Amino acid sequence: MPSSDIFDIIHNRRSIRKFTDQPVTEEVLEKILEAGFRAPFATQLCSVVYTRKPEIMKKLRRLGVYPTTKVLMIFLIDVRRLEKIMHQRGHAYNQDDGMTLWLGVQDVSLVVENLILAAEALGLGSVLLGNAPLNADLLCQVLKIPKRVYPVVGLCLGYPDPTEETEIRPRFALKHSAFEDSYHDLSESEIREAMQIMDEGYLAQDYYVRLGAKIPLRTGKDDISLDEYSWCEHISRKYCQGRWTEEPLVAIIRKHGFRDL
Numbered sequence: 357m358p359s360s361d362i363f364d365i366i367h368n369r370r371s372i373r374k375f376t377d378q379p380v381t382e383e384v385l386e387k388i389l390e391a392g393f394r395a396p397f398a399t400q401l402c403s404v405v406y407t408r409k410p411e412i413m414k415k416l417r418r419l420g421v422y423p424t425t426k427v428l429m430i431f432l433i434d435v436r437r438l439e440k441i442m443h444q445r446g447h448a449y450n451q452d453d454g455m456t457l458w459l460g461v462q463d464v465s466l467v468v469e470n471l472i473l474a475a476e477a478l479g480l481g482s483v484l485l486g487n488a489p490l491n492a493d494l495l496c497q498v499l500k501i502p503k504r505v506y507p508v509v510g511l512c513l514g515y516p517d518p519t520e521e522t523e524i525r526p527r528f529a530l531k532h533s534a535f536e537d538s539y540h541d542l543s544e545s546e547i548r549e550a551m552q553i554m555d556e557g558y559l560a561q562d563y564y565v566r567l568g569a570k571i572p573l574r575t576g577k578d579d580i581s582l583d584e585y586s587w588c589e590h591i592s593r594k595y596c597q598g599r600w601t602e603e604p605l606v607a608i609i610r611k612h613g614f615r616d617l
């Protein structure tokens with residue numbers, strides 16, 4: 357049941373990857389978009405392109421778009437609009453693109469989370485798609501996104517299919533991620549405790565067993581069975597085997613008009 361209590365919404369949210377046939381109306385879309393864009397901003401660098409058309413989503417399957425998604429949103433850093441405003445004011449852009457993009461990620465992130473929570477409050481569910489930046493060439497071609505506008509993240513939206521089993525996924529404990537007054541460099545035993553919380557949490561939910569998949573090691577050698585495989589091994593495998601794409605992200609970003617990176 358949708359709730360209007362912000363803490364209920366935050367603590368009950370989980371990623372949704374299977375949606376019912378119920379369409380998302382214009383009115384609902386407008387309401388969640390308005391809520392998204394009420395987020396705090398540094399520069400208002402966020403824009404979004406969204407679609408309800410399955411044929412467009414099909415062209416973007418490579419992003420991992422879930423087949424029952426009702427709305428696909430691609431959130432963008434829009435430096436082009438900023439430059440148009442500056443042009444109107446008689447100024448030329450002269451700023452560090454690295455910092456501008458960083459501020460863009462900040463602006464986009466806040467819009468996205470506001471929008472996700474607003475959608476939850478209206479009974480919708482969602483899942484983010486993180487590989488949008490690496491698929492900028494395809495996204496920009498299909499969605500007619502010009503130079504100086506760069507995709508940050510995708511979002512699949514719709515009404516949750518009740519046949520999908522979902523659970524609240526574990527998180528690091530606050531003592532391992534929120535530090536008062538100064539950074540706390542976790543000791544070996546604290547790291548092990550943080551890992552145990554995550555691993556036991558995922559194992560208790562049989563997460564990877566139900567998924568039926570592990571990230572394969574490029575060495576081909578793998579001593580960990582699916583029922584022992586958990587989040588810490590998973591996240592380590594994601595980051596220990598080299599780049600995910602042949603072209604590094606910075607090279608792709610440069611092609612899209614951010615040449616001084």
Ligand SMILES: Cc1cc2nc3c(=O)[nH]c(=O)nc-3n(C[C@H](O)[C@H](O)[C@H](O)COP(=O)(O)O)c2cc1C
Pocket residue numbers: 369370371372373419420483484485486487509523524525
């Ligand atoms: C930036 C970002 C990118 C993500 N990309 C994907 C993705 O490509 N595919 C996917 O199924 N889930 C993706 N997720 C969802 C995460 O897997 C999910 O949030 C995480 O496992 C925690 O689960 P929860 O959202 O149910 O709490 C992404 C989440 C974030 C924040």
